[in-house]
Amino acid sequence: MADKTPVIELRNVDKSFGPIDVLHEISLKVNEGEVLCLLGDNGAGKSTLIKTLAGVHQPTRGEILLDGQPVRFSRPKQAQEMGIATVHQFGGTFPLMSIGRSFFAGVEPTRGWGPFKVYDRKTANRIAVEAVQNFGITRIDDGDRLVGGLSGGERQSLAIARAVHFGARVLILDEPTAALGVKQAAHVLRIVNEAKRRGLAVIFITHQVMHAMAVGDHFAVLIRGAIAADFRKGEKTREEIADLMAGGESMADLESSIEGYMESHDGHVPPPVH
Numbered sequence: 508m509a510d511k512t513p514v515i516e517l518r519n520v521d522k523s524f525g526p527i528d529v530l531h532e533i534s535l536k537v538n539e540g541e542v543l544c545l546l547g548d549n550g551a552g553k554s555t556l557i558k559t560l561a562g563v564h565q566p567t568r569g570e571i572l573l574d575g576q577p578v579r580f581s582r583p584k585q586a587q588e589m590g591i592a593t594v595h596q597f598g599g600t601f602p603l604m605s606i607g608r609s610f611f612a613g614v615e616p617t618r619g620w621g622p623f624k625v626y627d628r629k630t631a632n633r634i635a636v637e638a639v640q641n642f643g644i645t646r647i648d649d650g651d652r653l654v655g656g657l658s659g660g661e662r663q664s665l666a667i668a669r670a671v672h673f674g675a676r677v678l679i680l681d682e683p684t685a686a687l688g689v690k691q692a693a694h695v696l697r698i699v700n701e702a703k704r705r706g707l708a709v710i711f712i713t714h715q716v717m718h719a720m721a722v723g724d725h726f727a728v729l730i731r732g733a734i735a736a737d738f739r740k741g742e743k744t745r746e747e748i749a750d751l752m753a754g755g756e757s758m759a760d761l762e763s764s765i766e767g768y769m770e771s772h773d774g775h776v777p778p779p780v781h
């Protein structure tokens with residue numbers, strides 16, 4: 508285990524935007540078939556970190572290694588071509604496209620030749636439906652349906668199946684379950700486990716400790732742009748993880764102070780602190 512080359516690794520990565528330092532000395536590794544959960548409160552730097560991995564931003568200092576080789580992406584497309592796929596909160600697919608079209612977006616199969624080349628709808632639909640069904644998304648059986656008509660969970664799952672189909676090795680999921688209800692979130696978590704079983708290195712960002720615990724092998728908590736804790740599955744309890752995410756404050760203390768406030772304020776909840 509210890510000497511396996513990670514699929515993706517960050518070594519002492521810093522990211523600043525002009526005078527604003529957002530990420531500090533980030534070092535992380537993700538092996539094949541492992542899920543790293545990246546936890547942290549709003550503004551901790553999670554999105555900045557994954558944008559740096561996905562070629563949207565370049566690190567100010569430090570290195571990114573893919574299969575042990577240093578890489579530098581000047582555009583997101585370069586990262587994608589090297590197998591780093593990012594799926595955003597709403598699946599990143601196109602609501603007005605059919606499932607078949609959106610699955611291939613830009614690389615559609617064609618039939619005919621030269622100027623007579625046309626989009627091969629049947630083939631696109633067949634491949635797309637097969638790929639998503641293989642992933643356990645059996646409710647998608649018609650490639651002509653519009654993506655906009657799918658549920659949030661199905662859209663997320665479609666985006667994940669698509670990334671895997673096109674050869675992604677690193678799958679970055681930025682809050683894929685944030686906008687979903689319990690059942691749909693469970694469905695997406697199952698798809699994440701399937702991606703892991705297929706050997707991808709997955710980076711899963713979430714605010715929800717239960718979702719993290721359902722899929723994570725390894726956890727990193729980001730606080731104000733630095734890794735505040737880094738541990739493996741089973742090393743911390745759900746309460747400890749929640750406390751870490753709250754920036755080291757005990758959630759139990761926080762809850763009791765909210766209760767105290769409510770008792771002395773006629774049952775009203777405290778105003779939000781922002």
Ligand SMILES: Nc1ncnc2c1ncn2[C@@H]1O[C@H](COP(=O)(O)OP(=O)(O)OP(=O)(O)O)[C@@H](O)[C@H]1O
Nearest residue numbers: 524527528529547548549550551552553554555556
């Ligand atoms: N392009 C930028 N220029 C300047 N500051 C930025 C830029 N992008 C992000 N930041 C700052 O970096 C910090 C981290 O932002 P980021 O979006 O990475 O947080 P996050 O952990 O993803 O938060 P959330 O949970 O709300 O999505 C914030 O304070 C943000 O204002």
Ligand SMILES: [Mg+2]
Nearest residue numbers: 550553554555
């Ligand atoms: Mg974010």
